[in-house]
Amino acid sequence: MTNYQAVMMGSPIRLSLSRSNPQRARAVFQLIKQQETLLSANRDDSRLMAVNRAAGDRPIVVPAALFQLVALAQQISLLPGSLFNLTIGPLVKTWRIGFAGHSPPPIQQILDSMLLIDPHDLVLDPENQSIFLRKKGMEIDLGAIAKGYIADKICQYLAEQQEPFALINLGGNIHTLAHPECGPWQVGLQKPFATAQTLSARLAVSGRSVVTSGVYERCFLYQQQRYHHILDSRTGYPLDNDLLSVTVISDSSLIGDIYSTLLYGMGLEGSLAWLKHHPELEAVMITRDNKVICSSQRHFQCHVIDENQ
Numbered sequence: 001m002t003n004y005q006a007v008m009m010g011s012p013i014r015l016s017l018s019r020s021n022p023q024r025a026r027a028v029f030q031l032i033k034q035q036e037t038l039l040s041a042n043r044d045d046s047r048l049m050a051v052n053r054a055a056g057d058r059p060i061v062v063p064a065a066l067f068q069l070v071a072l073a074q075q076i077s078l079l080p081g082s083l084f085n086l087t088i089g090p091l092v093k094t095w096r097i098g099f100a101g102h103s104p105p106p107i108q109q110i111l112d113s114m115l116l117i118d119p120h121d122l123v124l125d126p127e128n129q130s131i132f133l134r135k136k137g138m139e140i141d142l143g144a145i146a147k148g149y150i151a152d153k154i155c156q157y158l159a160e161q162q163e164p165f166a167l168i169n170l171g172g173n174i175h176t177l178a179h180p181e182c183g184p185w186q187v188g189l190q191k192p193f194a195t196a197q198t199l200s201a202r203l204a205v206s207g208r209s210v211v212t213s214g215v216y217e218r219c220f221l222y223q224q225q226r227y228h229h230i231l232d233s234r235t236g237y238p239l240d241n242d243l244l245s246v247t248v249i250s251d252s253s254l255i256g257d258i259y260s261t262l263l264y265g266m267g268l269e270g271s272l273a274w275l276k277h278h279p280e281l282e283a284v285m286i287t288r289d290n291k292v293i294c295s296s297q298r299h300f301q302c303h304v305i306d307e308n309q
Ligand code: ADP
Pocket: 083, 084, 085, 086, 088, 092, 141, 142, 143, 144, 145, 173, 212, 213, 214, 217, 229, 230, 231, 232, 233, 257, 260, 261
């Protein structure tokens, strides 16, 4: 097994290939860079930023892949009771969590940004493949799904290249290629708020994606209160519930990324009830008291390591 590492999209990226192939690794990192240029909300030169800059002014024609991804993200955002919101950008930027934010922003700033985060105000024109944000200051943020989308692209590329056995880790967003002669991949689930080496569980997966949304990665503590990076459009504040993390095991990393955020928003009971009716998705939840709970284990095995410590 050979590992290749880089830091991209503000995250550590690791590619594991069954044998040394620097050329292939270079091609994968190039692919990530290309996708970042399409999707990033933190880079002035991305195609997505062109749409954001033209908010309140005019529609922008975008490449088909970006159009489709935004259309899917809007659909998910408009589901009844959805806590996912692709137009959450202004609120995310107000909080600056994971960047410079170390205290909650003034309430007036939160209220102002909440006027600019209605996903109904995003207009798609399929004929022209253009996207229009109705109000000046609106911003699309694909931060909750971009890594999943890119992980799928990479696995697709590696499969096309007939790479027999591989793993891509995009800052905790993992996808794997399986091989019948190689055993499953072992994926560690970090224990929330512990050092990166301390695991709550180990998952054995083959050819599946493993995506985690957690409240312990990008967050800050202010006057004994923890503020993290998944925000609630209804309150303007970070979502608060009984979960510290949700890990989704699925075929597609994009679907896993969407649902890790959505299920986190549903809380433990809500997620378990929802997953009963969606057998194609499975999840491992870590609760506030560090309990590890699996919705089912049809396509992976979960070995719990560190509960109640
Ligand atoms: P991670 O960044 O840890 O992989 P997620 O996939 O859950 O976690 O994505 C969190 C990111 O999504 C945030 O950093 C922000 O850019 C964006 N975001 C925050 N709140 C929401 C929300 N309610 N709906 C959609 N995207 C969100």
